[in-house]
Amino acid sequence: MADVAVAGGGVGGMAAALRLAAAGHDVVLFERNQALGGKLATRTLDGFTFDTGPSLLTLPEVFDDLLAVAGTSLAEVADPVRLDPICRYHWPDGSGFDHRAEAHAAHAEVDRFSTGQGAALAGYLDHGRRVWDVSRRTFFAGPMESPVDLVRRMRSPGDLWAIDPLRTLDARARSHFDDPRLVQWAGRYATYSGSSPYAAPATLACIPWIEQSSGAWYLRGGLARLAQILTTVLDGAGVEVRTGVEVDAIRADTTSVRGVRLAGGETVDAEVVVANVDATHLYADLLPDRRALRRVLRAPVSSSGFALLAAVEGRTEGLAHHNIAFSGDEAGEFAAIFDHGQAPDDPTLYVCASVVTDPTQAPEGCENWNVLVNVPPASAVDWDAEAEPYRDHLLEVLAGHGWDLAGRLRWVETITPADIAERYRSWQGAIYGTSSNGRRAAFLRPANRGPRRGLYLVGGSSHPGGGLPLVAMSGAIVAAMVAADRGRHRPD
Numbered sequence: 001m002a003d004v005a006v007a008g009g010g011v012g013g014m015a016a017a018l019r020l021a022a023a024g025h026d027v028v029l030f031e032r033n034q035a036l037g038g039k040l041a042t043r044t045l046d047g048f049t050f051d052t053g054p055s056l057l058t059l060p061e062v063f064d065d066l067l068a069v070a071g072t073s074l075a076e077v078a079d080p081v082r083l084d085p086i087c088r089y090h091w092p093d094g095s096g097f098d099h100r101a102e103a104h105a106a107h108a109e110v111d112r113f114s115t116g117q118g119a120a121l122a123g124y125l126d127h128g129r130r131v132w133d134v135s136r137r138t139f140f141a142g143p144m145e146s147p148v149d150l151v152r153r154m155r156s157p158g159d160l161w162a163i164d165p166l167r168t169l170d171a172r173a174r175s176h177f178d179d180p181r182l183v184q185w186a187g188r189y190a191t192y193s194g195s196s197p198y199a200a201p202a203t204l205a206c207i208p209w210i211e212q213s214s215g216a217w218y219l220r221g222g223l224a225r226l227a228q229i230l231t232t233v234l235d236g237a238g239v240e241v242r243t244g245v246e247v248d249a250i251r252a253d254t255t256s257v258r259g260v261r262l263a264g265g266e267t268v269d270a271e272v273v274v275a276n277v278d279a280t281h282l283y284a285d286l287l288p289d290r291r292a293l294r295r296v297l298r299a300p301v302s303s304s305g306f307a308l309l310a311a312v313e314g315r316t317e318g319l320a321h322h323n324i325a326f327s328g329d330e331a332g333e334f335a336a337i338f339d340h341g342q343a344p345d346d347p348t349l350y351v352c353a354s355v356v357t358d359p360t361q362a363p364e365g366c367e368n369w370n371v372l373v374n375v376p377p378a379s380a381v382d383w384d385a386e387a388e389p390y391r392d393h394l395l396e397v398l399a400g401h402g403w404d405l406a407g408r409l410r411w412v413e414t415i416t417p418a419d420i421a422e423r424y425r426s427w428q429g430a431i432y433g434t435s436s437n438g439r440r441a442a443f444l445r446p447a448n449r450g451p452r453r454g455l456y457l458v459g460g461s462s463h464p465g466g467g468l469p470l471v472a473m474s475g476a477i478v479a480a481m482v483a484a485d486r487g488r489h490r491p492d
């Protein structure tokens, strides 16, 4: 008998487990894969290492806050590097700019790129600061079971306007920038939550401010080091971790959870079950609930990703750690992904080459290119048939941007949405769980409290959404809810 059973060892599950163990609970965590971390994973072959999931860490203070529970910090257990530039941006016409880590340098660089737009960037970032100041103490500060929760945490009606939920990110960007390339740059941040700039609320304008103010970070050895660090910390906190173990069902009566059943039939009693699995998997398979499932399926699913892991010989002039080569047809790209269910012909390419910062990530004189493009969720495309042709197409698109890898490729692997779905049981291979597309998206996202007493949801498909810091925040929200609920139900 455990106090708490956690189903799934992604970052959200690990964060909840750590906080609950630190609060004195007996916690057991089940993960079907052999290692913890979920999408925060790595691939190493022939001396090349790739982060196959997250490659960019934002809001490191969220992880400092989590690690403080175990008496440590990111700087103590990892080797975090603040990147400068944050990212190198390229357009098909050959223009580009470096998003510099220091704000004044960023403004000056954007002014060089497009005269007069440095001030526009400063204004846009300042707007993002106001959005973040309000959203962190309202939207992110606790559970979100209805819009009332949001309103209750607001200090004045001005807070609602400050988070700018009614217009789209694209419309907000257009009101700041005259240069369409900078509108495209600002819209790109919608993809940080698997969304489209034409549908996601302007609230997402806080993301570039977050990057600018608290940095874009890398952990030496690869971002997946964070999963190893959390695994060690869980062990130190006394969490019983069982990997290679699939949760087959969540046991419950009509009112409360009773524990979990594992594949193979073993049952484990627990008063609290924290589900870090995708909410569709939870309500379709583990605790079948048609009403809850229907609700989950109403939430817009995030985009997925198609990745090339390319082992490249030689060094590339001008390659940064993070690089973006923009599509020449932004509207067509997002329409393909979100309206037509097609992998875009002219995608924006994200190229991460962590070897630029960390020579351990590739053999001497070589580069680890992780090329990621946004594509629709898995069911829209037959990836068994399309993976190879799309890989070849992307290599041509790269060549078109001046990155011709022909003759330099030692090997290339692909990761498709179907792979992401299969590896992490993520619905349709969604990268971020649910997207932010549409004004109601934040409220359609499954709540952290499940439909039976003692059931809680953490991770990308529940509030507050996907991305490393957000899923860690969901762990904190759930740990606080468990503490509050237990206080309320404790017999005196």
Ligand SMILES: Cc1cc2nc3c(=O)[nH]c(=O)nc-3n(C[C@H](O)[C@H](O)[C@H](O)COP(=O)(O)OP(=O)(O)OC[C@H]3O[C@@H](n4cnc5c(N)ncnc54)[C@H](O)[C@@H]3O)c2cc1C
Residues within 6 Å of the ligand: 007, 008, 009, 010, 011, 012, 013, 030, 031, 032, 033, 036, 037, 038, 039, 040, 052, 053, 054, 055, 056, 057, 058, 245, 246, 247, 248, 276, 277, 278, 281, 305, 307, 372, 420, 423, 424, 425, 426, 431, 432, 458, 459, 460, 461, 465, 466, 467, 468, 469, 471
């Ligand atoms: C290609 C890619 C790039 C990304 N880039 C970034 C980035 O740069 N920065 C960033 O912040 N975020 C990024 N993300 C998003 C980030 O990885 C996720 O939001 C976050 O890691 C999800 O954490 P989670 O807690 O939701 O759990 P998940 O990672 O979804 O893990 C859930 C776990 O539950 C396990 N599980 C499922 N079903 C069962 C079951 N029945 N029994 C037992 N275990 C089960 C799965 O095996 C998995 O380990 C990226 C994701 C991908 C895929």
